[in-house]
Amino acid sequence: MSQARPAPYPFSAIVGQEEMKRALILTAIDPTIGGVLVFGDRGTGKSTAVRALAGLLPPIDAVEGCPYNCPGPDCLLTGAGPDCPHLPKTPKRRVKPRPTPVVDLPLGATEDRVTGALDIERALAHGEKAFEPGLLARAHRGYLYIDEINLLEDHIVDLLLDVAASGENVVEREGLSIRHPARFVLVGSGNPEEGELRPQLLDRFGLSVEVRSPDQIEERVEVIRRRDAYESQPAPFMKRWRAADTRLRKQILAARARLPAVEASDAALADCARLCLALGADGLRGELTLLRAARALAAHAGERAVERAHICEIAPSALRHRLRRDPLDEAGSGARIARAMEEALA
Amino acid sequence: MTPAPAWLRAAWALRLLAADPAGLNGIWLRARPGPVRARFLQMLRQAMAPLLVRRIHPAIGDEALFGGVDIAATLAAGHRVRSPGILAQAPSLLLLPMAERTPPGLAGRLAAALDAGLGHVLVALDEGASEEEGLPGALAERLAFHLDLDGLPIAACPALDPHLLVPEPGAAADEPERLAVETAAAFGIGSLRAPGLTLAAARAVATPHSGANAPPLSSAALNLAAALVLAPRARQLPIAEQDATPAEPEREQPPAESAPDEGETPDAAPGTPDPPAELVLEAVRAALPPGLLEALAAGPAGSAPPKTEAPSGGSQGGQQRRGNRRGRPLPSRPGRLEDGARLDLVATLRQAAPWQGLRHRDGATGPLQIRRDDLRIRRFEQRSDRALIFAVDASGSAALARLAEAKGAIELLLGEAYARRDHVALIAFRGTRAELLLPPTRSLVQTKRRLAELPGGGGTPLADALRVALDTARQARGRGMTPALALLTDGRANIRLDGSAGRTEAMGEARRAARAVRAAGLPVLLIDTALRPQSAAQALALDLAARYLPLPGADARRLSGAVTAALGDPG
Numbered sequence: 001m002s003q004a005r006p007a008p009y010p011f012s013a014i015v016g017q018e019e020m021k022r023a024l025i026l027t028a029i030d031p032t033i034g035g036v037l038v039f040g041d042r043g044t045g046k047s048t049a050v051r052a053l054a055g056l057l058p059p060i061d062a063v064e065g066c067p068y069n070c071p072g073p074d075c076l077l078t079g080a081g082p083d084c085p086h087l088p089k090t091p092k093r094r095v096k097p098r099p100t101p102v103v104d105l106p107l108g109a110t111e112d113r114v115t116g117a118l119d120i121e122r123a124l125a126h127g128e129k130a131f132e133p134g135l136l137a138r139a140h141r142g143y144l145y146i147d148e149i150n151l152l153e154d155h156i157v158d159l160l161l162d163v164a165a166s167g168e169n170v171v172e173r174e175g176l177s178i179r180h181p182a183r184f185v186l187v188g189s190g191n192p193e194e195g196e197l198r199p200q201l202l203d204r205f206g207l208s209v210e211v212r213s214p215d216q217i218e219e220r221v222e223v224i225r226r227r228d229a230y231e232s233q234p235a236p237f238m239k240r241w242r243a244a245d246t247r248l249r250k251q252i253l254a255a256r257a258r259l260p261a262v263e264a265s266d267a268a269l270a271d272c273a274r275l276c277l278a279l280g281a282d283g284l285r286g287e288l289t290l291l292r293a294a295r296a297l298a299a300h301a302g303e304r305a306v307e308r309a310h311i312c313e314i315a316p317s318a319l320r321h322r323l324r325r326d327p328l329d330e331a332g333s334g335a336r337i338a339r340a341m342e343e344a345l346a
Numbered sequence: 347m348t349p350a351p352a353w354l355r356a357a358w359a360l361r362l363l364a365a366d367p368a369g370l371n372g373i374w375l376r377a378r379p380g381p382v383r384a385r386f387l388q389m390l391r392q393a394m395a396p397l398l399v400r401r402i403h404p405a406i407g408d409e410a411l412f413g414g415v416d417i418a419a420t421l422a423a424g425h426r427v428r429s430p431g432i433l434a435q436a437p438s439l440l441l442l443p444m445a446e447r448t449p450p451g452l453a454g455r456l457a458a459a460l461d462a463g464l465g466h467v468l469v470a471l472d473e474g475a476s477e478e479e480g481l482p483g484a485l486a487e488r489l490a491f492h493l494d495l496d497g498l499p500i501a502a503c504p505a506l507d508p509h510l511l512v513p514e515p516g517a518a519a520d521e522p523e524r525l526a527v528e529t530a531a532a533f534g535i536g537s538l539r540a541p542g543l544t545l546a547a548a549r550a551v552a553t554p555h556s557g558a559n560a561p562p563l564s565s566a567a568l569n570l571a572a573a574l575v576l577a578p579r580a581r582q583l584p585i586a587e588q589d590a591t592p593a594e595p596e597r598e599q600p601p602a603e604s605a606p607d608e609g610e611t612p613d614a615a616p617g618t619p620d621p622p623a624e625l626v627l628e629a630v631r632a633a634l635p636p637g638l639l640e641a642l643a644a645g646p647a648g649s650a651p652p653k654t655e656a657p658s659g660g661s662q663g664g665q666q667r668r669g670n671r672r673g674r675p676l677p678s679r680p681g682r683l684e685d686g687a688r689l690d691l692v693a694t695l696r697q698a699a700p701w702q703g704l705r706h707r708d709g710a711t712g713p714l715q716i717r718r719d720d721l722r723i724r725r726f727e728q729r730s731d732r733a734l735i736f737a738v739d740a741s742g743s744a745a746l747a748r749l750a751e752a753k754g755a756i757e758l759l760l761g762e763a764y765a766r767r768d769h770v771a772l773i774a775f776r777g778t779r780a781e782l783l784l785p786p787t788r789s790l791v792q793t794k795r796r797l798a799e800l801p802g803g804g805g806t807p808l809a810d811a812l813r814v815a816l817d818t819a820r821q822a823r824g825r826g827m828t829p830a831l832a833l834l835t836d837g838r839a840n841i842r843l844d845g846s847a848g849r850t851e852a853m854g855e856a857r858r859a860a861r862a863v864r865a866a867g868l869p870v871l872l873i874d875t876a877l878r879p880q881s882a883a884q885a886l887a888l889d890l891a892a893r894y895l896p897l898p899g900a901d902a903r904r905l906s907g908a909v910t911a912a913l914g915d916p917g
Binding site: 051 | 369450483523542545
């Protein structure tokens with residue numbers, strides 16, 4: 001790339017959209033929560049927020065030059081196995097920090113590009129079969145972002161689901177047999193007016209967020225003011241927000257450290273179960289996600305245990321997309337969850 | 347002849363784009379090929395002069411855009427030769443002809459490239475014939491200027507040098523951010539990108555002074571920018587200054603909020619209309635496209651018929667492309683080169699590559715050994731989406747309740763449509779004519795919005811309904827979908843095509859229209875909604891070659907079940 005990409009918009013400078021920001025931060029604290037789905041109108045800062053995340057997150061330690069973001073030299077034993085195809089490329093295997101990967105998956109990407117495929121260069125030049133890793137490898141231990149996910153081709157969606165669920169990318173094609181770890185947080189955004197997402201895919205997302213344009217003039221003016229400052233005078237603007245971003249990064253790191261110690265009492269578990277039952281959410285994934293998200297929220301808030309308040313706060317994001325759809329029910333999913341919370345947790 | 351106002355605006359757009367290419371992203375130009383467009387493109391090239399011009403096309407692949415392995419050079423050289431992609435190279439002016447055919451995937455990639463701020467400028471040349479064709483929303487949203495040069499006489503479009511345009515002098519604008527946001531809100535523009543682009547355009551008016559010592563934005567510059575950026579995006583007319591409007595600027599502004607010293611002046615006190623805001627509104631209103639004004643005046647944004655909806659905010663682009671699934675590539679498979687088969691060269695090479703060493707060892711000579719078993723043939727998916735067109739009798743003879751059930755059935759069908767890739771359209775006929783209320787869509791959200799206000803009552807213009815249904819079906823077919831029609835009526839037509847009453851003539855016309863539908867080979871299900879099924883509907887079904895299903899008092903669930911069963915799987 002001959003052009004230096006400008007630094008992404010600072011995460012802390014995003015006006016409003018608290019639910020979206022919180023969901024993204026929680027997945028940074030606990031990636032096992034699962035992906036985040038952001039649905040909403042155009043021009044509400046969906047892509048801005050995800051791209052800003054790249055600048056916010058703490059760096060990860062990875063083997064220098066490793067295309068799979070392997071955490072250390074011993075990954076050859078635990079991760080991709082002794083056949084780890086990047087072995088010849090990283091002879092020294094020094095571990096260095098690198099930014100958390102936030103990988104864009106463009107619409108219409110071919111299966112080859114997503115999973116990886118035969119390395120044509122080496123096949124043609126040396127006649128040897130070698131694997132060229134794809135986007136899934138690059139997104140390992142980071143984020144995979146899909147804008148307009150509702151327009152993504154079905155076969156790519158199925159593939160992503162499979163990998164996201166198993167945390168492993170298995171390639172069996174063209175005489176190649178490769179498996180490598182691919183654990184990433186899937187972030188999808190889209191505009192529901194352009195088409196629905198299949199429920200199978202919806203359910204795999206941990207949290208879902210609805211964003212809309214702010215309706216307060218003051219808020220809108222502030223958005224434009226900051227955006228304008230970012231574009232016309234980037235350097236002072238970035239400097240102004242650096243401190244806030246750093247503070248947030250430290251909070252995330254502290255919450256990560258605190259997370260294993262956060263306790264979830266039986267009462268909290270029962271609350272989760274009651275809420276999911278009342279809503280008729282399919283499967284047990286709802287309970288699991290709700291619990292994990294509530295725990296991450298507690299860690300973020302600096303608490304030692306999951307309280308009912310945490311569950312109630314995160315329930316709309318964790319359950320909104322798991323409700324059985326009834327097209328004839330006019331009430332929005334948010335209202336249904338609020339109703340269920342009142343009834344189940346009264 | 348003096349330059350047409352639209353032409354002057356186009357010249358201004360060029361001048362501003364040349365001043366701030368990275369901030370304004372580009373132009374969406376609606377114009378058929380012709381002398382006017384040729385002259386505009388000529389001016390575009392001159393205005394953007396040092397920038398390299400590159401043409402891309404809607405079917406451009408990732409390798410050309412982002413760079414990839416140059417197969418031919420790689421084979422010749424024996425080591426990988428990469429061709430650099432267009433987007434990875436120095437900033438250039440990307441010309442995208444036939445932009446109305448841009449698939450959502452390409453739109454997403456280009457949008458991401460524009461967002462990355464690499465300095466590329468995109469000029470989308472939209473040659474769409476109908477209003478429903480257009481640029482995908484993701485792209486239209488990001489391009490600052492939407493120009494429509496269709497129908498301008500060449501005499502009104504003299505060659506201008508955009509750089510000679512001089513902005514009107516004006517006093518510095520107070521709080522330009524607020525003005526831009528409020529004006530956008532007044533015209534019903536929800537996206538926050540529009541006011542942002544307005545500000546960027548206004549700053550571009552003042553260039554070459556930019557950076558830290560830029561002069562404050564003049565109100566004249568802001569007016570000009572608002573007219574250029576906001577007018578084509580307008581979705582509604584500003585509501586007259588009344589207390590009822592929630593977005594009323596003055597009321598939203600408690601005095602404490604104005605603490606940051608952004609140049610707040612006393613004349614913006616609560617309660618008094620803001621003169622600069624009025625000026626900006628006026629500037630935008632003057633630049634509104636002519637047809638839009640009447641359409642917007644006729645009703646609020648939500649109830650405007652789909653045809654007149656501003657394409658900039660609509661999702662039509664992506665939706666339509668999405669519908670055309672004819673020829674989606676499938677993985678290639680082994681095969682022989684026969685008539686009509688297309689060789690997938692890359693897959694073939696991939697297949698042959700690992701064996702080259704072995705084959706050479708076996709005594710083969712020549713640089714590349716490809717055996718018949720290696721050949722891979724391209725395949726395309728032939729299946730197409732189904733478009734279910736509901737034509738619902740909303741006349742007085744058919745009760746309102748039936749309409750409600752039809753709405754319910756449509757929402758139910760759409761609720762399940764994700765798996766079957768169904769598109770659903772709705773035509774309602776009542777009074778003197780039939781109306782396409784919902785063009786083929788898969789979006790439940792959009793449908794709910796459109797169906798919310800569907801009136802009933804009046805005569806039964808059955809012939810017109812069939813005509814609209816046939817048009818819709820033909821359009822759907824043109825986009826590669828497989829249309830089917832579900833007609834809900836009691837078959838008693840009493841309004842003729844020209845809108846006049848007359849039962850006998852209306853029936854005759856309806857049956858003629860029915861035969862036209864049959865000739866088009868459209869599968870039809872006629873659901874007789876009369877309480878006592880009658881011969882009129884049966885005769886009509888015969889003319890339509892339709893399945894006839896008497897279903898008095900059907901509810902939404904039975905209705906959707908019957909439609910699924912009868913028109914079930916596409917051919």
